[in-house]
Amino acid sequence: EKAQIGVTGLAVMGRNLARNFARHGHTVAVHNRSYGRTKELVEEFGHEGTFLPAESAEEFVASLERPRRVVIMVKAGKPTDAVIDEFAPLLEPGDMIIDAGNAHFADTRRREAALKERGLHFVGTGVSGGEEGALHGPSIMPGGSPESYAALGPLLEDIAAKVDGEPCCVHVGPDGAGHFVKMVHNGIEYADMQLIAEAYDLLRRAGGHSPAEIAEVFRGWNAGRLGSYLIEITAEVLSQTDAETGKPFVDVVVDQAEQKGTGRWTVQAALDLGVPVSGIAEAVFARALSGDPAVRQAAAGLPGPSATAGAGGADLQADVEQALFASKIVAYAQGFQQIQAASTEYGWDIDPGDMAKIWRDGCIIRAKFLDYIRKAYDKQPGLASLLVDDYFLDAVAGAQDAWRRVVATAAQQGIPAPGFASALAYYDGLRAERLPAALIQGQRDFFGAHTYHRVDKPGAFHTLWAGDRNEVPA
Numbered sequence: 001e002k003a004q005i006g007v008t009g010l011a012v013m014g015r016n017l018a019r020n021f022a023r024h025g026h027t028v029a030v031h032n033r034s035y036g037r038t039k040e041l042v043e044e045f046g047h048e049g050t051f052l053p054a055e056s057a058e059e060f061v062a063s064l065e066r067p068r069r070v071v072i073m074v075k076a077g078k079p080t081d082a083v084i085d086e087f088a089p090l091l092e093p094g095d096m097i098i099d100a101g102n103a104h105f106a107d108t109r110r111r112e113a114a115l116k117e118r119g120l121h122f123v124g125t126g127v128s129g130g131e132e133g134a135l136h137g138p139s140i141m142p143g144g145s146p147e148s149y150a151a152l153g154p155l156l157e158d159i160a161a162k163v164d165g166e167p168c169c170v171h172v173g174p175d176g177a178g179h180f181v182k183m184v185h186n187g188i189e190y191a192d193m194q195l196i197a198e199a200y201d202l203l204r205r206a207g208g209h210s211p212a213e214i215a216e217v218f219r220g221w222n223a224g225r226l227g228s229y230l231i232e233i234t235a236e237v238l239s240q241t242d243a244e245t246g247k248p249f250v251d252v253v254v255d256q257a258e259q260k261g262t263g264r265w266t267v268q269a270a271l272d273l274g275v276p277v278s279g280i281a282e283a284v285f286a287r288a289l290s291g292d293p294a295v296r297q298a299a300a301g302l303p304g305p306s307a308t309a310g311a312g313g314a315d316l317q318a319d320v321e322q323a324l325f326a327s328k329i330v331a332y333a334q335g336f337q338q339i340q341a342a343s344t345e346y347g348w349d350i351d352p353g354d355m356a357k358i359w360r361d362g363c364i365i366r367a368k369f370l371d372y373i374r375k376a377y378d379k380q381p382g383l384a385s386l387l388v389d390d391y392f393l394d395a396v397a398g399a400q401d402a403w404r405r406v407v408a409t410a411a412q413q414g415i416p417a418p419g420f421a422s423a424l425a426y427y428d429g430l431r432a433e434r435l436p437a438a439l440i441q442g443q444r445d446f447f448g449a450h451t452y453h454r455v456d457k458p459g460a461f462h463t464l465w466a467g468d469r470n471e472v473p474a
């Protein structure tokens with residue numbers, strides 16, 4: 001007996017995809033770099049269908065019917081190339097390699113072109129839905145040639161989620177189209193999660209509600225037009241209590257959101273295409289801001305709004321001048337931070353104070369202002385952020401009430417002020433003692449077992465969300 005499809009890479013996603021194929025009556029060849037995982041899969045789940053365990057790549061390939069369909073489920077990047085290099089020489093024209101990981105679409109295009117020359121089909125496919133989805137029905141976004149879809153599509157449609165009997169799987173388009181669409185899906189996922197986190201933060205800090213109360217609010221919303229998987233799991237995460245401390249779970253999670261790259265890629269691709277994906281970009285940057293403890297710590301003492309911030313009778317012109325000045329400071333702080341990060345990354349040893357010095361005259365952004373930046377770096381070469389330098393700190397402290405009024409006015413009057421508004425959000429993000437990034441970590445752990453860190457002890461942890469909801473070390 002030969003297998004209709006094979007899966008190599010049997011970590012949780014690969015294992016669950018293999019089981020899903022088997023549960024749908026397909027014979028599945030299974031292979032893993034170390035045979036232990038393969039054996040484990042067959043021992044634990046062999047009763048669910050027909051698996052053909054293979055110890056070697058050769059055995060694996062020999063057990064597949066033609067055209068061979070080889071699903072690889074390994075880490076994106078080098079591991080994917082390594083597996084392709086291992087299998088491609090064993091395959092024959094017309095066979096296909098299906099990359100079901102979160103690859104960058106440019107890598108997928110490159111791999112497709114290279115394998116086409118050997119007569120092989122390469123199908124980069126998005127698979128969404130986390131571990132549970134892979135087992136019970138994911139959404140599947142295959143790219144690659146129409147011929148490959150003709151031979152592969154029916155199997156994928158079999159194991160995909162169904163809505164009113166219709167499979168959540170379609171041939172997206174040729175070469176990298178599938179992985180491109182999966183990337184944007186993840187970008188949207190980031191934006192969705194960030195918006196939910198902001199909603200929670202507002203209800204908590206402005207509304208004064210507890211996580212348990214907010215969980216109920218989300219449960220209510222989930223029954224209405226906001227009904228969605230992410231809102232549903234948010235309610236679950238917010239109602240979870242930490243067994244060890246008795247505190248709300250979201251309060252023991254370190255508020256630094258992690259990311260594996262797909263959101264960032266979406267923004268990079270959007271910049272290349274000239275498409276304004278500002279919501280996705282804000283979400284990616286909010287994660288990056290949360291994940292920079294050094295700058296956040298340095299900025300922790302920055303002043304917040306004064307008690308009279310909302311008071312009326314303001315002079316719009318004077319307010320706008322203040323908003324302009326404060327937002328300008330933020331823009332320079334961000335730019336200089338980017339220069340410092342690149343300098344560290346590439347070992348350039350750039351002196352940021354020197355940059356300020358040579359920009360004081362001659363160039364387009366020349367201004368008196370740059371002298372203060374130079375002075376700030378002269379005083380403190382390792383400045384974490386311009387915002388914490390005395391001069392800029394005082395300037396923003398003095399400007400911020402007006403700045404907040406301007407952003408509120410812009411919002412109320414329907415005047416787009418993305419520069420002012422996002423600069424203010426950045427300022428408030430940096431100085432926040434706690435960020436709702438902790439909730440994002442909880443969501444990521446819920447749907448993808450991506451783990452989180454605790455505020456009270458080192459190590460990475462995972463909560464068994466689909467099980468007894470106990471916490472285990474990762």
Ligand code: 6PG
Binds near residue numbers: 127130189262450
């Ligand atoms: C999915 C998810 C999945 C993964 C994310 C997590 O569609 O099932 O998007 O692909 O969990 O890539 O991304 P981060 O680790 O970057 O948050």
